[in-house]
Amino acid sequence: MNLGTTLLGIHFKNPIIAASGTFGFGDEYNELYDVSCLGGISSKGLTLHPKDGNEGIRVYETPSGMMNSVGLQNPGVEAFIQEGIAKMRRFDTVLIANMGGHSMEDYVTGAEMLSKADIDILELNISCPNVKSGGMAFGLKAEVAQEVVSAVRNVCSKPLMVKLSPNAENIVEMALACESAGADALSLVNTFQAMAIDVHQRKPVFNNVYAGLSGAAIRPIALRMVHSVCKNVHVPVVGMGGIYTAEDILSFIMAGATAVQIGTINFTNPLAGKELVTALEALCQREGIQDINEIRGII
Amino acid sequence: MEYFQTSVISNICISEDIFVMVVGRNGAPASAGQFFMLRATGSALTLLRPISIFKAEADTLHFMYRIIGKGTRELSTLRAGDTVSLLGALGTGYPIDKMSGKVALVGGGLGIPPLCETAKELTAKGVQVDVYLGYRDDLFAVEEFEPHSRDIFVSTEKGEEGYRGFVTDLLKPEGYDAVFTCGPEIMMRKVAAMCAATKVPCWCSMEHRMACGIGACLGCSVRTAEGMKRVCKDGPVFPSNIIFPNK
Numbered sequence: 020m021n022l023g024t025t026l027l028g029i030h031f032k033n034p035i036i037a038a039s040g041t042f043g044f045g046d047e048y049n050e051l052y053d054v055s056c057l058g059g060i061s062s063k064g065l066t067l068h069p070k071d072g073n074e075g076i077r078v079y080e081t082p083s084g085m086m087n088s089v090g091l092q093n094p095g096v097e098a099f100i101q102e103g104i105a106k107m108r109r110f111d112t113v114l115i116a117n118m119g120g121h122s123m124e125d126y127v128t129g130a131e132m133l134s135k136a137d138i139d140i141l142e143l144n145i146s147c148p149n150v151k152s153g154g155m156a157f158g159l160k161a162e163v164a165q166e167v168v169s170a171v172r173n174v175c176s177k178p179l180m181v182k183l184s185p186n187a188e189n190i191v192e193m194a195l196a197c198e199s200a201g202a203d204a205l206s207l208v209n210t211f212q213a214m215a216i217d218v219h220q221r222k223p224v225f226n227n228v229y230a231g232l233s234g235a236a237i238r239p240i241a242l243r244m245v246h247s248v249c250k251n252v253h254v255p256v257v258g259m260g261g262i263y264t265a266e267d268i269l270s271f272i273m274a275g276a277t278a279v280q281i282g283t284i285n286f287t288n289p290l291a292g293k294e295l296v297t298a299l300e301a302l303c304q305r306e307g308i309q310d311i312n313e314i315r316g317i318i
Numbered sequence: 319m320e321y322f323q324t325s326v327i328s329n330i331c332i333s334e335d336i337f338v339m340v341v342g343r344n345g346a347p348a349s350a351g352q353f354f355m356l357r358a359t360g361s362a363l364t365l366l367r368p369i370s371i372f373k374a375e376a377d378t379l380h381f382m383y384r385i386i387g388k389g390t391r392e393l394s395t396l397r398a399g400d401t402v403s404l405l406g407a408l409g410t411g412y413p414i415d416k417m418s419g420k421v422a423l424v425g426g427g428l429g430i431p432p433l434c435e436t437a438k439e440l441t442a443k444g445v446q447v448d449v450y451l452g453y454r455d456d457l458f459a460v461e462e463f464e465p466h467s468r469d470i471f472v473s474t475e476k477g478e479e480g481y482r483g484f485v486t487d488l489l490k491p492e493g494y495d496a497v498f499t500c501g502p503e504i505m506m507r508k509v510a511a512m513c514a515a516t517k518v519p520c521w522c523s524m525e526h527r528m529a530c531g532i533g534a535c536l537g538c539s540v541r542t543a544e545g546m547k548r549v550c551k552d553g554p555v556f557p558s559n560i561i562f563p564n565k
């Protein structure tokens with residue numbers, strides 16, 4: 020039974036990748052289990068300069084999921100290159116550097132620096148608000164996303180995976196725009212913009228008013244988006260959004276994903292990464308799947 | 319730190335909405351001021367709930383918690399023999415090892431239970447412990463401190479028991495080598511200010527919403543005089559001068 024898969028010319032021992040922002044640089048979870056059992060780890064979301072993140076409440080439980088407004092707290096690209104990469108390289112797993120930005124210049128400079136560093140894949144998070152356009156995210160309009168992806172593509176010699184926001188005006192158009200701008204792969208979905216109100220205090224729960232929804236609550240919509248993107252692009256797709264079980268992983272792969280990422284489930288079950296690898300193997304065995312790659316995109 | 323399932327040995331309501339749950343310890347290391355993330359096995363909730371160590375015995379862990387919402391209500395329905403999942407022990411607790419002489423423990427409300435294990439560990443080290451406990455109305459856990467303290471001072475807001483007013487009215491930090499506090503932020507700020515004014519070192523235990531509990535998600539970061547810190551890993555116990563600077 021083979022769970023191994025190749026993405027962007029890189030071998031993944033299995034299709035399970037820890038999702039950005041939920042897994043740090045892997046070292047905390049490595050105290051609970053050997054994270055080298057994972058196919059890959061996507062780093063905490065980086066930005067060119069260090070960021071303190073948002074004030075106030077940052078995580079909030081919702082029915083079948085959660086909202087977060089961490090605000091990309093991170094040590095910055097330079098510190099990641101100096102210290103973070105070495106931490107992640109201790110693990111025998113594919114190293115994905117996830118990076119966002121708040122201006123075109125930041126994206127390009129950050130990507131240039133990471134491209135020269137010892138990373139396997141650059142995952143470009145385009146869900147971040149663009150300071151110049153009044154905070155509207157880069158990942159909403161296909162033209163804007165295309166511009167930032169092309170600029171990054173020009174300076175990036177590493178495999179480039181663009182992470183799409185489900186808040187995009189049209190997810191398929193967005194995917195096609197990123198593909199044509201030079202993305203080698205796409206990952207989706209990031210969190211859905213959402214809101215919560217504390218009625219006792221008569222205030223929004225989050226200082227930023229809106230925050231990102233993740234977890235099982237978004238799974239069916241994420242699956243639909245992954246499916247429709249896979250039907251329309253030629254580059255490989257990494258699917259995510261509320262994946263909690265081995266069945267969820269298979270459904271994303273049947274919908275066309277080459278690999279998957281797991282985020283929120285790491286909080287619900289801190290051993291999820293390890294347990295899902297075993298569970299996926301057992302499920303494939305039960306389902307008579309010899310090779311995980313044989314069922315990709317069958318739907 | 320480990321994630322494990324263990325059995326509930328007892329889960330008893332000790333006051334209107336306050337429970338004490340005793341579970342098998344499974345050899346988990348645990349020290350005063352640290353906490354565990356708890357989850358009723360089979361729960362449909364997304365996030366585990368942080369609860370401090372009330373008492374760590376050889377084979378058992380004791381948690382004292384108040385019902386606030388869904389998670390703590392679910393924990394309160396567990397019966398002896400049910401299983402619960404625990405992640406921990408987590409975080410940085412009180413600096414017990416560095417202490418000598420006299421230490422005051424100042425607790426308010428559900429900040430009181432973690433001070434019980436703290437009193438026990440300090441006393442075991444030969445430190446003299448005085449305890450200041452602030453309640454709204456009903457008292458709980460006072461007797462738990464008796465074997466581990468020299469003096470116990472109690473206040474209630476309406477004066478049904480003990481001193482009428484705030485527990486900070488009773489505290490004189492200058493007689494102590496250090497003060498440890500846990501409770502509502504407004505109380506800890508006051509304690510920190512009193513300690514700063516009298517140059518007595520003070521440690522306080524912070525609360526923040528948590529997702530991972532192990533330092534990975536940055537959901538629990540707070541701004542301190544030394545930059546952003548994770549309550550779940552760098553804390554929950556911090557020196558008060560970095561959490562409440564200029565106070």
Ligand SMILES: Cc1cc2nc3c(=O)[nH]c(=O)nc-3n(C[C@H](O)[C@H](O)[C@H](O)COP(=O)(O)OP(=O)(O)OC[C@H]3O[C@@H](n4cnc5c(N)ncnc54)[C@H](O)[C@@H]3O)c2cc1C
Pocket residue numbers: 079080353365366367368369370371382383384385386387388389390391428431432524525526527528554
């Ligand atoms: C380090 C630490 C130690 C704690 N120790 C104790 C203890 O010993 N006894 C006790 O009674 N309580 C303790 N608390 C508070 C306890 O975690 C919350 O009361 C509990 O999480 C509420 O969950 P809920 O689902 O019942 O409430 P809800 O309001 O429904 O919870 C919704 C979400 O908010 C979070 N949340 C709500 N209130 C708090 C809070 N005050 N702090 C952190 N997260 C919160 C919950 O964990 C959950 O994710 C501690 C908190 C922290 C951070």
Ligand SMILES: Cc1cc2nc3c(=O)[nH]c(=O)nc-3n(C[C@H](O)[C@H](O)[C@H](O)COP(=O)(O)O)c2cc1C
Pocket residue numbers: 038039040041063064065078087089091117144182208209210232233234235237259260261262280281282283284529535537
């Ligand atoms: C606490 C938290 C922090 C996150 N931080 C980032 C981030 O820095 N960069 C990013 O691209 N995605 C981030 N995400 C989004 C996840 O990587 C993932 O796309 C999303 O949560 C959906 O997957 P899930 O439902 O399995 O969690 C974050 C999600 C959570 C819950």
Ligand code: FES
Pocket residue numbers: 527528529530531532533534535536537538539548549550551
């Ligand atoms: S709760 Fe995740 S870092 Fe503290």
